Amino acid sequence: MTNQTPIPVVVNGAAGKMGREVIKAIAQAPDMNLVGAIDTTPEHQGKDAGELAGLSEPLEIPITNQLEPMLAFASQEKQPGVMVDFTHPDSVYDNIRSAIAYGIRPVVGTTGLSPEQIQDLAEFADKASTGCLIIPNFSIGMVLLQQAAVVASQYFDHVEIIELHHNQKADAPSGTAIQTAQMLAEMGKVFNCAIVEETEKLPGARGSVAGEGIRIHSVRLPGLIAHQEVIFGAPGQIYTLRHDTSDRACYMPGVLLAIRKVLQLKSLVYGLEKIL
Ligand SMILES: NC(=O)C1=CN([C@@H]2O[C@H](COP(=O)(O)OP(=O)(O)OC[C@H]3O[C@@H](n4cnc5c(N)ncnc54)[C@H](OP(=O)(O)O)[C@@H]3O)[C@@H](O)[C@H]2O)C=CC1
Numbered sequence: 001m002t003n004q005t006p007i008p009v010v011v012n013g014a015a016g017k018m019g020r021e022v023i024k025a026i027a028q029a030p031d032m033n034l035v036g037a038i039d040t041t042p043e044h045q046g047k048d049a050g051e052l053a054g055l056s057e058p059l060e061i062p063i064t065n066q067l068e069p070m071l072a073f074a075s076q077e078k079q080p081g082v083m084v085d086f087t088h089p090d091s092v093y094d095n096i097r098s099a100i101a102y103g104i105r106p107v108v109g110t111t112g113l114s115p116e117q118i119q120d121l122a123e124f125a126d127k128a129s130t131g132c133l134i135i136p137n138f139s140i141g142m143v144l145l146q147q148a149a150v151v152a153s154q155y156f157d158h159v160e161i162i163e164l165h166h167n168q169k170a171d172a173p174s175g176t177a178i179q180t181a182q183m184l185a186e187m188g189k190v191f192n193c194a195i196v197e198e199t200e201k202l203p204g205a206r207g208s209v210a211g212e213g214i215r216i217h218s219v220r221l222p223g224l225i226a227h228q229e230v231i232f233g234a235p236g237q238i239y240t241l242r243h244d245t246s247d248r249a250c251y252m253p254g255v256l257l258a259i260r261k262v263l264q265l266k267s268l269v270y271g272l273e274k275i276l
């Protein structure tokens with residue numbers, strides 16, 4: 001490790017399930033320094049971010065709901081700063097724009113951005129020549145599953161996606177399932193040509209069509225964390241790819257990599273596979 005100044009990092013959504021995990025990971029990364037912890041939850045205001053994350057020692061960084069002043073503060077650091085965002089689909093677009101406006105590089109795990117919003121943010125980041133990473137899934141296992149699915153899609157014409165998550169998840173389908181379907185749709189063929197005329201006796205029974213005929217089904221249950229199956233079918237065979245998350249720690253190597261990589265970028269990049 002060199003003597004370089006640590007990367008100043010602001011965590012947005014610091015009191016959430018992912019935010020707490022990110023704070024623990026940053027506290028253990030010698031090349032990073034937590035400079036701000038934002039969260040809107042009223043009962044966590046003023047609490048120490050480290051203690052809330054379960055660290056034995058306080059980090060002396062209190063949780064605040066003041067994003068803009070914190071971005072302004074981080075922009076005064078010697079090193080360019082990074083904002084990690086794990087908040088909510090309703091706020092993430094504005095959070096990214098604010099960070100870029102202050103010259104702070106966003107590393108975004110929050111899902112639920114529309115394609116139009118992502119396009120708009122890409123133009124905004126381009127104009128500001130500022131790196132921005134939007135990563136629907138930070139786990140290496142999911143990148144490998146998606147790569148395997150792309151290979152399989154060359155040989156199978158029928159595929160459906162099932163994603164299963166905890167029931168506190170705000171958006172459906174998951175950002176990962178949408179990205180997986182996009183990757184398959186980019187293969188340049190139409191999947192799942194119907195061989196009978198189908199009638200849905202209950203609306204939604206056949207899931208939602210993401211593009212090129214690819215259907216996504218969303219399951220929400222307590223007891224789940226994050227899981228995805230991509231199921232290919234052909235006469236006489238089924239090929240199933242499945243990824244299971246058993247601990248949110250699985251996302252942390254990807255988050256730390258993204259914090260380091262975003263400083264080298266001058267535009268918006270979408271997907272962990274692009275920075276590996
Ligand atoms: N890319 C990836 O690999 C992963 C992505 N995710 C995504 O990350 C997001 C967060 O997930 P998770 O941590 O499980 O969710 P949580 O609800 O546990 O955490 C979100 C936190 O952000 C707070 N919050 C909400 N709005 C704002 C805001 N405008 N500014 C600051 N803080 C805010 C929430 O407070 P309050 O509860 O009071 O609203 C909460 O404390 C989701 O979109 C999820 O899909 C999750 C896991 C992995």
Ligand SMILES: O=C(O)C1=N[C@H](C(=O)O)C[C@H](O)C1
Nearest residue numbers: 111136137169174175176226
């Ligand atoms: O909300 C979650 O938990 C997760 N959200 C992301 C998504 O929507 O794809 C990533 C992972 O599935 C966990």
